[in-house]
Amino acid sequence: MTHSTSRRQMLSQGAALVGAASTGLLLPQSVLAQSGKIRVGFMLPYTGTYAQLGVAIENGVRMAINEQGGKLGGREIEWFKVDDESEPSKGIENANKLVQRDKVDVIIGTVHSGVQMGIHKVARDSGVLSLIPNAGVHAATRALCAPNVFRTSFSNSQPTMALGEAMVKRGHKKAVWITHKYAAGDEAFEGFRDSYTKAGGTIVKELGLPFPNVEFQALLTEIAALKPDAVACFFAGGAAAKFMKDFAAAGLKGKIALYGSGFLTEGVIEAAGPAAEGVMTTLHYADGLDTKRNKDFRLAYAKTFKMQPDVYAVQGYDTGLLLIQGANAVKGDLSQKPALYKAMEGAVIDSPRGKWTMSKAHNPVQDMYLREVVKGENKVLGIAAKALADSGAGCRL
Structure with missing residues (x-):
């Protein structure tokens, strides 16, 4: 067997085993990368x-x-x-x-x-x-x-960054904020605080409870006494469904407008039942x-x-x-x-x-939609914020 023949055989065998470690020395990196x-x-x-x-x-x-x-x-x-x-x-x-x-x-x-x-x-x-x-x-x-x-x-603050102006436009100039006290809740508050105060709204009080506690009664009593125009919140999953139900059961539904990051009503409208009707949220998507x-x-x-x-x-x-x-x-x-x-x-x-x-x-630069729960669905009312970007504060790329 000649040297050239053995080399041809070796290369053909290598080609048949593309992606295997044994071919690494025989094939250029670009060929390897595209073959495996x-x-x-x-x-x-x-x-x-x-x-x-x-x-x-x-x-x-x-x-x-x-x-x-x-x-x-x-x-x-x-x-x-x-x-x-x-x-x-x-x-x-x-x-x-x-x-x-x-x-x-x-x-x-x-x-x-x-x-x-x-x-x-x-x-x-x-x-x-x-x-x-x-x-x-x-x-x-x-x-x-x-x-x-x-x-x-x-980013956790993006959906709530779209809430502030939408609430003030609807005449809700005094609000209470409520969330679980953990990173996502704190970051969601940042978006709400910045957008709401910039639009001319006043945050009467910030309320919080430890995650995953869902005993809302005392806080709802405090909200009733404060008599804000609206409540804005960040809750998700089972806690969101329970908060909406407890809010309604406390007699606040229809008296105080309820707003939230879109996760308040995402996937839990059925669980919340009639308590979810009329709740308004902002999010980058809506089923409808x-x-x-x-x-x-x-x-x-x-x-x-x-x-x-x-x-x-x-x-x-x-x-x-x-x-x-x-x-x-x-x-x-x-x-x-x-x-x-x-x-x-x-x-x-x-x-x-x-x-x-x-x-x-x-991070996505995206539209945020204002949504209202109507007959068990998140109905899109319009775009609350066009091409909304997170600040990217501190990023050095």
Whole structure:
């Protein structure tokens, strides 16, 4: 056997084993990068309180990518999953499973802001591409922003930044604020305080209770005595449903207007029942958004997953759209980081929520809708804030 023949055989064997470690010395990095599968890791809650949210996000991501033939930049995908259990103390350990054990090219997660900070540390330390499909913790796109971290959802203060002017326009110039006392509640208050006072409103009192306490009676009695024009709040999930029911039971419904970040009524209108009627919120999405893009998305999602999509499914879908734009720009070679990041920074996402762009700090610049619960649905009254951006304070990219 001649040297040239053996070399040809060796190369042909190597080509047949593309992606295997044994071919690393034989093929250029660009060929390797485009031949193997892109490794995508989900770190989401699959058990516990937020399990439904995790499933909706994953469904949305997969749907977006399946619409593109199931590939990223022409490359097939290998999927990995870790249940983050919404447990902040396991955040770093779980993220490291995906990065160190599974060698993922990208992490998609998560819902809980506390867990997100664990992912964020691993992302900053390792340089792995990190896409945040929900958690609104400010630090991720403010003081601790990073070139490889992109959020497709919201910052915790964005929905409430749209509340202030809408409330004052409706004559509600004196308000009480109430929330659970934890990071998300504090950050949501920042958005409300800044927008409401700027619009000429006065915050009569800030009220809070420890998370996840839902004993609202004493605070509702205090609100009744204060007689504000309106109450603004940040609650989500079961606590939101109970707050609306207790607010009505205390005789405040119809006397004091109730407003909140959109998560007050997201996914809990049925649980709250008649108490939710008339409650007004601001959020970057509404089921009843009357656009062809949203209607087509909702129909396709319902057909595929046999359930109705919510804001979490939309955020997952948009995460998939952002990843597709980035991967297509580098023809599937995610190792071309400057070009990948540039494409994602310049992306215009044609979303069911409406088109949105990425801020310099890697957080969505997006419309916020004013919504009112009418006959069990979040009805869109209009745009409360156009192309609203988070401040990105402290971000240096």
